[in-house]
Amino acid sequence: MNEIVFDHKECGSCPIRHRSVCARCEADELEELDAIKYYRSYEAGQPIVWSGDRMDFVASVVTGVASLSQAMEDGRTQMVGLLLPSDFLGRPGRDAAPYDVVAVSNLTLCCFRRKPFEQMMIRTPHVAQRLLEMTLDELDAAREWMLILGRKTAREKIASLLAIIARREASLALTTAGDGMDFELPLTREAMADYLGLTLETVSRQISALKRDGVITLEGKRKVIIPDFDRLQIETGDDNDGGLMV
Amino acid sequence: MNEIVFDHKECGSCPIRHRSVCARCEADELEELDAIKYYRSYEAGQPIVWSGDRMDFVASVVTGVASLSQAMEDGRTQMVGLLLPSDFLGRPGRDAAPYDVVAVSNLTLCCFRRKPFEQMMIRTPHVAQRLLEMTLDELDAAREWMLILGRKTAREKIASLLAIIARREASLALTTAGDGMDFELPLTREAMADYLGLTLETVSRQISALKRDGVITLEGKRKVIIPDFDRLQIETGDDNDGGLMV
DNA sequence: CGGGTGCCTTGACCCAGATCAAGAATTGCG
């Protein structure tokens, strides 16, 4: 893997966004992708596709947050993934969307018509490779999430979610500012509950508890300040080495 | 996708085992794969790899059942996947195993040394394509499992697991015998508990309850008879159209 | 045949988190 300087702004719209591969984007495929690409914006709360819908594009998130979720008939819903800027949405080779996709905040997608994208994938093998890599990452994240859902307490779940968001946030903003960090929560309490398999009341109570215990500080309802990341990490119940996520 | 007659025995050892792709296996790659392939057997209960171990092979399951699981330091464990015959194990491009892999029953793997396999992947694009497809299926399965873990009751969890195993079993044995079906449970109560995020006592109680209510019949402790699959399906809480799985 | 050793079942009790309910804080809009 050759380490190439990586400008996220330029590359954000490229679904094969990755420092080593982006270099190649500068070559042929980028133009090819440009020809089939278009942007779309969504308002917070707006649905993007419903489970089962035909989906004739794939896309990458430019700005904002989207959620993938599955719903049961009686209204119970489980969020199964969270898409942050630079994440990929859609599945080459599949007609129907497998989950509901909703814009959690205001959102911009960079879309590619699916058929031409698939064609390109066949012709340029490294795109399929990259997509495989990304899918394996998503699979790992989904499985780490299974551990959270199946075996962690409410407090550990909240801590895990905060740690994951903090880590993601830190890796995007390149401010590796030691152990203290802060960010804006992109999710409502209800969305957090749907992600964690809890009720919104429990989410609220556990956030209050973490605040009371000095693990986090809140500024308003959404801004979270983490004075000591290691402390938060302990609250997650995980062993104390890194695990990637979301 | 061209529908070719599919002999599972011949193809079981081919990691690109799929009716449409198997046809191509008859050509070049099959020989190439044969050259780097070897078999390994494990006894029930035997570990195959531990999370974090270096893993220098990929494999496909020939016979038996293996489990993927994640453990917390204090002993809580969550099973995150179940590998049945014809499933693929391992990740091209990754050195370390991300989970513990254990043989649930006696198990035979058909292994390929990883490096040569990766080389071949680069040269033959349709293998990468197939692997991407398989990984997407696993991702869907993992996410359906997230719904089960996060939002279903204990009874629904058990019903879901039984329905999933029954469906898998039915698709392997080509006996599409209407609505009645039966199979041998490949998991202990404890393994089921680890899969479902429950305790083994709750698993036992809910199985007893389903038996009492006539949803299933047991023969011994492991053989499950499902007189009416639709009835079981209702107990899962899902909407009543198919959803793939495991 | 008798006593392990796994695996499973069932009962009694308890508690983390759900549910129900009442406000408080924040946001948006006429």
Next chain:
DNA sequence: CGCAATTCTTGATCTGGGTCAAGGCACCCG
């Protein structure tokens, strides 16, 4: 500016599933 409409917090109570404990059953081995 004032009055909804959201979104969040907190309290009181309830309950599904966890925990602890006591056998039951099948199989193996000496």
